[in-house]
Amino acid sequence: MSQPLKIAQIAGDGIGPEVVGASLEVLRAAAHGCGLEYSVTEFPFSAAHFLETGHVLDDSDIEKLRGFDSILLGAVGGLPNDPRLAGGVIEKGILLKLRFELDQYINLRPVSLYPGIETPLKDKTAEHIDFVCVRENTEDLYCGVGGYVRKGTPQEVSSQTMVSTRFGVERCIRYAFELAKTRQRKNLTLVHKTNVLTFAGDTWHRAFKEVAEEYPEVETNYHHVDACCMYMVQRPEVYDVIVVPNMFGDIITDLGAAIAGGMGMAASGNLNPDGVAPSMFEPVHGSAPDIAGQNLANPIATIDSLGLLLRETGRIKQNAAAVKCGEQIGAAVKKVTPKFAGKNLDRSGYGTDEIGSMVADAL
Amino acid sequence: MSQPLKIAQIAGDGIGPEVVGASLEVLRAAAHGCGLEYSVTEFPFSAAHFLETGHVLDDSDIEKLRGFDSILLGAVGGLPNDPRLAGGVIEKGILLKLRFELDQYINLRPVSLYPGIETPLKDKTAEHIDFVCVRENTEDLYCGVGGYVRKGTPQEVSSQTMVSTRFGVERCIRYAFELAKTRQRKNLTLVHKTNVLTFAGDTWHRAFKEVAEEYPEVETNYHHVDACCMYMVQRPEVYDVIVVPNMFGDIITDLGAAIAGGMGMAASGNLNPDGVAPSMFEPVHGSAPDIAGQNLANPIATIDSLGLLLRETGRIKQNAAAVKCGEQIGAAVKKVTPKFAGKNLDRSGYGTDEIGSMVADAL
Ligand SMILES: CC(C)[C@H](C(=O)O)[C@@H](O)C(=O)O
Numbered sequence: 001m002s003q004p005l006k007i008a009q010i011a012g013d014g015i016g017p018e019v020v021g022a023s024l025e026v027l028r029a030a031a032h033g034c035g036l037e038y039s040v041t042e043f044p045f046s047a048a049h050f051l052e053t054g055h056v057l058d059d060s061d062i063e064k065l066r067g068f069d070s071i072l073l074g075a076v077g078g079l080p081n082d083p084r085l086a087g088g089v090i091e092k093g094i095l096l097k098l099r100f101e102l103d104q105y106i107n108l109r110p111v112s113l114y115p116g117i118e119t120p121l122k123d124k125t126a127e128h129i130d131f132v133c134v135r136e137n138t139e140d141l142y143c144g145v146g147g148y149v150r151k152g153t154p155q156e157v158s159s160q161t162m163v164s165t166r167f168g169v170e171r172c173i174r175y176a177f178e179l180a181k182t183r184q185r186k187n188l189t190l191v192h193k194t195n196v197l198t199f200a201g202d203t204w205h206r207a208f209k210e211v212a213e214e215y216p217e218v219e220t221n222y223h224h225v226d227a228c229c230m231y232m233v234q235r236p237e238v239y240d241v242i243v244v245p246n247m248f249g250d251i252i253t254d255l256g257a258a259i260a261g262g263m264g265m266a267a268s269g270n271l272n273p274d275g276v277a278p279s280m281f282e283p284v285h286g287s288a289p290d291i292a293g294q295n296l297a298n299p300i301a302t303i304d305s306l307g308l309l310l311r312e313t314g315r316i317k318q319n320a321a322a323v324k325c326g327e328q329i330g331a332a333v334k335k336v337t338p339k340f341a342g343k344n345l346d347r348s349g350y351g352t353d354e355i356g357s358m359v360a361d362a363l
Numbered sequence: 364m365s366q367p368l369k370i371a372q373i374a375g376d377g378i379g380p381e382v383v384g385a386s387l388e389v390l391r392a393a394a395h396g397c398g399l400e401y402s403v404t405e406f407p408f409s410a411a412h413f414l415e416t417g418h419v420l421d422d423s424d425i426e427k428l429r430g431f432d433s434i435l436l437g438a439v440g441g442l443p444n445d446p447r448l449a450g451g452v453i454e455k456g457i458l459l460k461l462r463f464e465l466d467q468y469i470n471l472r473p474v475s476l477y478p479g480i481e482t483p484l485k486d487k488t489a490e491h492i493d494f495v496c497v498r499e500n501t502e503d504l505y506c507g508v509g510g511y512v513r514k515g516t517p518q519e520v521s522s523q524t525m526v527s528t529r530f531g532v533e534r535c536i537r538y539a540f541e542l543a544k545t546r547q548r549k550n551l552t553l554v555h556k557t558n559v560l561t562f563a564g565d566t567w568h569r570a571f572k573e574v575a576e577e578y579p580e581v582e583t584n585y586h587h588v589d590a591c592c593m594y595m596v597q598r599p600e601v602y603d604v605i606v607v608p609n610m611f612g613d614i615i616t617d618l619g620a621a622i623a624g625g626m627g628m629a630a631s632g633n634l635n636p637d638g639v640a641p642s643m644f645e646p647v648h649g650s651a652p653d654i655a656g657q658n659l660a661n662p663i664a665t666i667d668s669l670g671l672l673l674r675e676t677g678r679i680k681q682n683a684a685a686v687k688c689g690e691q692i693g694a695a696v697k698k699v700t701p702k703f704a705g706k707n708l709d710r711s712g713y714g715t716d717e718i719g720s721m722v723a724d725a726l
């Protein structure tokens with residue numbers, strides 16, 4: 001019998017508490033049948049909390065979170081133009097801080113068109129849109145390396161540096177090969193911009209080529225990031241698994257979310273695959289303050305992120321009940337999505353809580 | 364009476380000579396009626412030329428090109444996996460070298476769905492897809508700034524630096540405001556990633572805010588680059604003019620090409636708006652060696668780039684005949700595209716030369 005799964009909940013701002021609420025309802029409904037024991041502990045980190053207390057997230061908070069098996073995050077972020085939140089204070093102070101401090105070096109973002117969900121692309125169905133992006137999550141332009149010379153003058157120069165390490169790149173690429181190996185098509189595409197980013201691209205390209213030799217069963221491919229965006233719209237069926245550095249991964253996974261039905265559908269996991277610190281799961285969408293508190297938000301992306309949390313954490317922690325529970329939630333989501341057929345996901349007529357109940361009932 | 368317009372032609376590799384050939388046929392047909400006098404001088408710079416002679420493009424070549432009013436480029440680039448062309452030797456040695464040395468600081472990329480052309484997006488028509496991207500073209504990750512520490516070891520670190528200068532950013536933003544001012548909607552969106560790229564993004568954001576004060580008639584907006592990719596697929600109609608740094612501009616303009624009918628349709632200009640060096644016009648597509656020499660390539664993007672060449676160079680050089688001729692070519696292209704309705708642009712059944720003749724006839 002496994003230990004109870006300890007989940008830290010960061011519901012966050014805007015629609016965060018609502019979508020997290022709906023997914024916890026699903027968890028309650030699913031856990032018993034799978035023999036899953038778990039606890040949920042709430043943390044207040046959010047833009048609202050920062051504005052109230054001046055506190056973002058400090059080292060002692062990180063230490064507390066280390067005691068958990070996994071983190072479920074709703075969304076953090078305040079009003080778009082609030083000057084008190086300028087310069088990415090919340091994004092950098094909470095989201096990126098957690099990803100970096102907990103060494104969640106894989107950002108796993110499935111791009112799958114679910115039954116009944118509309119894609120904005122003509123002539124594309126579920127069989128054409130079914131791939132996974134493995135985004136490196138702890139390096140690149142996200143390191144915060146940079147600075148100014150003569151700031152505020154006509155001679156101002158600023159720099160912002162993409163840092164790529166063999167260590168960081170290789171562990172990400174290796175994860176992607178391991179994942180590709182388990183898939184039916186066993187196809188892995190590296191996405192970069194090697195013809196222009198000759199240093200960063202070279203570090204990635206060499207690591208990719210060298211690791212590929214250990215995985216002869218995986219077919220490999222390389223696309224420039226600009227071409228990748230074109231293919232995602234014209235022939236998304238070319239992709240099975242994509243491995244991509246952090247910044248380009250941010251871009252292509254939003255595009256991936258768009259072709260797979262939009263932000264209401266996109267789940268993600270920030271993984272520490274070695275299990276030395278908790279992984280964190282979150283919908284790709286933001287806090288959407290404009291529709292917050294009205295029971296309008298679509299919680300599917302968060303429910304699906306919870307499914308991912310249970311599957312991935314279950315694997316890392318060897319908790320079979322969690323894996324089973326995660327699989328059931330994933331399947332239940334796919335049973336429910338046909339009810340959205342022909343509807344606008346953002347104005348489906350179903351309330352946030354109602355969608356939660358629909359998934360719970362489908363378990 | 365203006366001086367004859369001196370055009371330098373770099374037909375390049377693969378389909379380059381064919382698409383340039385078709386557009387020069389259009390130029391011949393259009394010039395007389397507009398009273399345009401011009402000359403075309405051929406230059407051999409290309410991957411093929413490099414492989415034959417070891418010569419890419421040196422300072423004396425640049426000096427020769429400075430004597431021209433404008434450059435028409437087909438496409439440069441060899442076979443995708445040719446190891447002799449690795450590390451972007453052609454891209455950096457020809458294309459980027461010209462952009463940088465001739466200080467072509469604006470990359471102008473219209474994204475317009477033409478009559479009869481299919482977009483891969485559902486429910487979107489010409490009225491939804493009609494915007495212009497102003498991509499900064501001489502800074503950012505394209506500077507080539509970077510390096511390695513301990514290359515080839517497990518401790519390898521590489522860096523690649525985004526350089527943004529107030530000077531370079533401001534002139535680009537100013538160009539974009541001037542352009543937005545002339546458009547019906549007068550709407551300008553800055554695309555960046557200010558919440559993560561706090562140095563580069565801040566330089567852009569401050570310059571944008573400050574220049575905006577000089578253009579009270581232009582409505583402004585800001586989108587993160589990841590959100591922008593989503594909007595381009597879900598609601599491209601939000602955009603009128605976009606201003607964007609080089610690397611993100613590379614990515615979103617390929618996506619723009621995809622939603623506006625694909626690479627066969629996307630024209631572009633690398634502008635030196637001050638006219639102190641020639642501007643350069645080129646289709647966004649590459650050399651497509653797989654279909655080269657078979658009269659299969661669609662030359663519309665190159666013909667449209669030629670129209671842009673005449674309009675923009677005409678304005679810079681105050682050559683009214685060139686402007687008129689460019690406008691006529693632009694209009695002729697739009698008269699011809701309905702013939703592609705319901706056809707696959709890449710296999711339209713029309714030969715490259717035939718499409719050239721169709722546009723010439725439509726003048
Ligand atoms: C909010 C932001 C910092 C974040 C990122 O850029 O990674 C978001 O866009 C995402 O993709 O999770």
Ligand SMILES: CC(C)[C@H](C(=O)O)[C@@H](O)C(=O)O
Binds near residue numbers: 458
């Ligand atoms: C070929 C390459 C260097 C170039 C770029 O990245 O600018 C191309 O993608 C483009 O958009 O013109």
